[in-house]
Amino acid sequence: MPKVIDARGLSCPxxxxxxxxxxxxxxxxxxxxxxxxxxxxxxxxxQKEGFKVEVEERGEDIYLHLRREEKAETLPLRSAPSGxxxxxxPAYGVGRGPEELQExxxxxxxxxxxxxxxxxxxxxxxxxxxxxxxxxxxxxxDLKALEEKGVGILICGTCLNYFGxxxxxxxxxxxxxxxxxxxxxxAGKIISL
Amino acid sequence: xxxxxxxxYSTSWALKAEKVAKEGGFEVKLIPTPRQISSDCGTALRFRxxxxxxxxxxxxSKGVRIEGVHKI
Numbered sequence: 001m002p003k004v005i006d007a008r009g010l011s012c013p014x015x016x017x018x019x020x021x022x023x024x025x026x027x028x029x030x031x032x033x034x035x036x037x038x039x040x041x042x043x044x045x046x047q048k049e050g051f052k053v054e055v056e057e058r059g060e061d062i063y064l065h066l067r068r069e070e071k072a073e074t075l076p077l078r079s080a081p082s083g084x085x086x087x088x089x090p091a092y093g094v095g096r097g098p099e100e101l102q103e104x105x106x107x108x109x110x111x112x113x114x115x116x117x118x119x120x121x122x123x124x125x126x127x128x129x130x131x132x133x134x135x136x137x138x139x140x141x142d143l144k145a146l147e148e149k150g151v152g153i154l155i156c157g158t159c160l161n162y163f164g165x166x167x168x169x170x171x172x173x174x175x176x177x178x179x180x181x182x183x184x185x186x187a188g189k190i191i192s193l
Numbered sequence: 194x195x196x197x198x199x200x201x202y203s204t205s206w207a208l209k210a211e212k213v214a215k216e217g218g219f220e221v222k223l224i225p226t227p228r229q230i231s232s233d234c235g236t237a238l239r240f241r242x243x244x245x246x247x248x249x250x251x252x253x254s255k256g257v258r259i260e261g262v263h264k265i
Contacts, residue, residue, distance in 0.1 A: 013229040013263070041229075104204065104236060108225040141222075 002028040007038060008061060016041050019066070023049060027068040032061055039064065083188025084121035087113075089129040094193050106132065109193070110142045114149075120191070122152040122183050125172070130159040134168040143171045154180055195242035199252070200226055200260045207236040213255045214238065219248050230263050239265070 003026045007015035015038040019031045023046065033039050039062045043053045046066045054065040093102025094109060110132070113120065123146070125133050132139050133155050147153055153172025160166045160174060184190060201207045207223060214221040219240060226237040240248050242264060252259060 011261075016229055045229075100208065101204070104208070104223065107223060108236065111222070111224050 005031045008034040031064040085189045086122045086187040087120045088192040090127045092128040110139045124154045126156040135170045197242045197264045198237040200237045210257045
């Protein structure tokens with residue numbers, strides 16, 4: 001008889017916390033929740049931990065049957081590209097759209113790089129992206145933490161010079177197009193923001 | 194250092210809260226809402242847990258609507 005966790009009536013993140021605790025001690029368990037957000041959050045966490053999830057709706061309640069999968073049954077690792085991962089940051093923001101939103105997104109992204117795996121090998125800041133690396137930038141703390149973990153930070157010297165920011169650089173190293181081109185060409189994977 | 198996050202109903206409230214908090218001298222940071230809290234509340238304001246009461250009072254006095262507060 002699998003263990004049953006009753007997480008009905010609890011607000012997030014309690015169902016996930018309870019489920020995770022129980023998963024550490026059991027290979028098979030049932031978590032009962034009463035709303036779609038808890039269902040999705042618990043399911044996602046369980047799948048990430050290598051559990052198979054079956055969802056069963058009983059009236060208002062949602063029963064999540066979790067079973068740890070044998071290693072052999074888990075999907076084979078996707079073939080990772082060989083060579084370093086480079087993140088190319090050519091703007092003070094992510095994507096196109098309202099500047100305010102672009103800035104929220106780049107701040108969020110650089111913060112999150114410190115919290116997820118795997119770390120990139122190198123970040124390249126170019127064009128208005130260089131403004132993220134100078135005094136007063138809202139992401140300095142995050143970039144310094146990444147640098148301490150061994151992530152290389154290359155900043156376009158031409159760009160710094162263009163904006164008159166050369167002496168304001170507060171993290172990473174000022175670089176030139178030779179090094180930047182070599183990093184890009186030698187990369188296994190380039191993530192361009 | 195113990196931290197908490199304030200989550201909001203919208204990104205614009207998060208931005209407003211950041212502005213108000215910084216003007217109030219609080220050490221805060223806008224971060225993506227931590228995964229364990231919710232998958233869709235978007236952007237959250239991280240703060241030092243010891244500042245909790247003072248910060249929440251300030252946000253309330255400035256009319257910032259918040260969805261919830263979590264310790265992280």
